[in-house]
Amino acid sequence: MAIRDWPEGERPREKLLALGPEALSDAELLAIFLRVGVRGRSAVDLARDLLGAFGGLRPLLEADRERFCAEHGLGMAKFVQLQATLELSRRHLACQLGRGDALTSPSLVRAYLAAQLRHLGHEEFAALFLDSQHRVIRFESLFRGTLDSASVYPREVARRALELGAGAMIFAHNHPSGVAEPSDADRRITERLREALGLFEIRVLDHFVVGDGEVVSFAERGWI
Template sequence: MNIREWPLDERPREKLLARGAQVLSDGELLAVLLGSGVAGRNVVDLARSLLKRFGGLRVFLEADRAALLREPGIGPVKYAQLQALLEIGRRYLDETIERAPALESPAAVRRYLKSMLRHERCEVFGCLFLDTRHRPVAFEILFRGTIDRASIYPREVVRRSLLHNAAALIICHNHPSGNSAPSQDDVHLTRTLKQALALIDVRVLDHVIVGDGEPLSMVEQGWIGA
């Protein structure tokens, strides 16, 4: 059935305007973004079939360009719009955390770091720089590597900490494999950075590892001292 034949309160765009985006399903949200369907399939059916094929909204949005462009209803323009949406979301979260008066909770920090790193297909290393009251100053990805390794240089972490006049920081990296358990190299790196940064009176509050599921806090797991 053509979506124009649906009752107004069942059409995704009208439902969003009347009741808010939060009431829409993943398929309905994607349908709003796609805007139109394809021959023989309305936009909601198209959106639902795409999510089923890819295994969910996150996997769909993070799929590579070639895979998406093979799908009906996804051309270069629509692909560009989806990528812009993802980047807007990341920048919104970045500005939100940097303007926060203080860190709300360790869980909030982990959610933020996950949103910044989970889309990365290769291993990356970043720092959330904090002031003397542990308010966010800046977030930066400092190093990028391969699918399972990134070379980290403590000297550069020290340099960026001085540039931001940071009093403390939270370091983070991702495991593209999905397993967030720290390796012995992760533990050794964290201790090395703590020692190097202590020389300039900058505290390392935690090392967060982002994989599938909930990010891992090395401090909470007892791998490093707080």
């Protein structure tokens, strides 16, 4: 049965307008993105098929172009549309974070850093540069590593912080393995960064490790 023949309260678009997007399932939200189904399958049916084929929403959203476009019912136009939607979401988080004090919005900081780093298949070390009132100056990726490790150079980090006039910093890196538990090496490099930046009176406020379903804060663990 076509979606237009469903009861109005069960159609994804009408349901979203009546109850809000949080009331919809992954399949219903994806169906709105897809707009149409394929022969013999409604957009919701197709969405459920795709979620099953990819193993869930996140693998679908993070699929590379070749894998995404190979699936029946998708294609290059949908891939471009999805990438634009995801980037808009990241920029929206950046706008929210940039309006205020980063330390008063820990959940927003977490969400922003996860959006920037969680989908990467390689390890990347990044930083939020903050002014003396802890307002965001900018976010930058500083070092890119292999699947296992990234080389981080405190001298380069300090140089960039001075260029931007930063008074404080929040670091973040992802673990492509999906396990967010910080390693001994993560703790050592954080201490080296604190020492190097401390020479210029630049505070390290936190270091987040981004995994699949968790983002670990060094500050919350009492390590900073």
